[in-house]
Amino acid sequence: MKAIVYLAPQQVKEVEDWPEPFCGPGDVVVAMRAVGLCGSDLSLYDGHRVPPSLPWVMGHEGGGDIVAVGTDVTDRKVGQRVVIEPNISCLECPACRAGVTSDCKQRLILGMNHPGILAERVAVPAGFTWPVQDDCADEVLACFEPLAVARSAVRRSGVGRGDSALVVGAGSQGIFVALSLLALGAVPFITDPHEGRVALAESLGVHRAGSGEDTFPTFPYVFETAGPPAAFASAMQAVASTGTVTLIGLSHQPVQLSTADVVRRGLRIVGSIIYDHPRDFADTWEAVSTTDIRPERAVHSGVLPENAASAFAEARSTAGKSWIDLTGWQSSP
Ligand SMILES: [Zn+2]
Numbered sequence: 001m002k003a004i005v006y007l008a009p010q011q012v013k014e015v016e017d018w019p020e021p022f023c024g025p026g027d028v029v030v031a032m033r034a035v036g037l038c039g040s041d042l043s044l045y046d047g048h049r050v051p052p053s054l055p056w057v058m059g060h061e062g063g064g065d066i067v068a069v070g071t072d073v074t075d076r077k078v079g080q081r082v083v084i085e086p087n088i089s090c091l092e093c094p095a096c097r098a099g100v101t102s103d104c105k106q107r108l109i110l111g112m113n114h115p116g117i118l119a120e121r122v123a124v125p126a127g128f129t130w131p132v133q134d135d136c137a138d139e140v141l142a143c144f145e146p147l148a149v150a151r152s153a154v155r156r157s158g159v160g161r162g163d164s165a166l167v168v169g170a171g172s173q174g175i176f177v178a179l180s181l182l183a184l185g186a187v188p189f190i191t192d193p194h195e196g197r198v199a200l201a202e203s204l205g206v207h208r209a210g211s212g213e214d215t216f217p218t219f220p221y222v223f224e225t226a227g228p229p230a231a232f233a234s235a236m237q238a239v240a241s242t243g244t245v246t247l248i249g250l251s252h253q254p255v256q257l258s259t260a261d262v263v264r265r266g267l268r269i270v271g272s273i274i275y276d277h278p279r280d281f282a283d284t285w286e287a288v289s290t291t292d293i294r295p296e297r298a299v300h301s302g303v304l305p306e307n308a309a310s311a312f313a314e315a316r317s318t319a320g321k322s323w324i325d326l327t328g329w330q331s332s333p
């Protein structure tokens, strides 16, 4: 079958002879339709992370149609369209039993420590697939998982209806946080040096931070989605006394922080990694199915597999989410 494989830093290519996935008794096989690209894929692509083996199949954000079910699976069926939850927690360790599956040390992460989903077909434990409507748009399949990341950060922050919040970084993760805040009835502002990204956020109803103000206002809730130390500094500067800074951006670079500042201002700093199974995918399913959040508005048109290399090369500089459209693979024999 076909797959898009990573060979070396900045080198990906489509191959035709990738082995078929093995469907275990508790698995389903999904014929992939759409796969989104995000910062963690790009850190691998750039050579900042090393895959377990080469060539390596990347990708963790996406979905498709079930084409086979394992012998023990009773609650999924062939033909169902599903989104994949790509962090497969063990469900048995103390963290998992406490409901904090994001802290599971045995977690399989598709595309990172376990083969990813940029392939014609993938096998996934049935309980980590989420049935959506049969005509669910491919753009929604591509952005459902990063939306779950954003929504779990919003949940963990404690922000509520009517609260104003600043989102630092208007990459796709920043935009999904802002959309989640809007859906909650909070009032999101956004800041990013990339003008096109701020303009995209503005077109979705998010306020541009700092416009028309002499002094930059402070916010009771700040979400840092970009990662670099300068973005952390902006977040700390923008948070109001007794406020909460929620960190989603990942950077290994040390930041400047004075404990006196945190203590005197009574700040709360919350790290938010992915989501907890099953609550955050269930919540995201509910939001996508029953509200007007429409995350696909932050996604641009899909890129064909043969152009995957340029999609990876350009993903950091484009506004909105990049994704690979694999539907052409599914219609060919
Ligand atoms: Zn991602």
Ligand SMILES: [Zn+2]
Pocket: 089, 090, 091, 092, 093, 094, 095, 096, 101, 104, 105, 106, 107
């Ligand atoms: Zn676990």
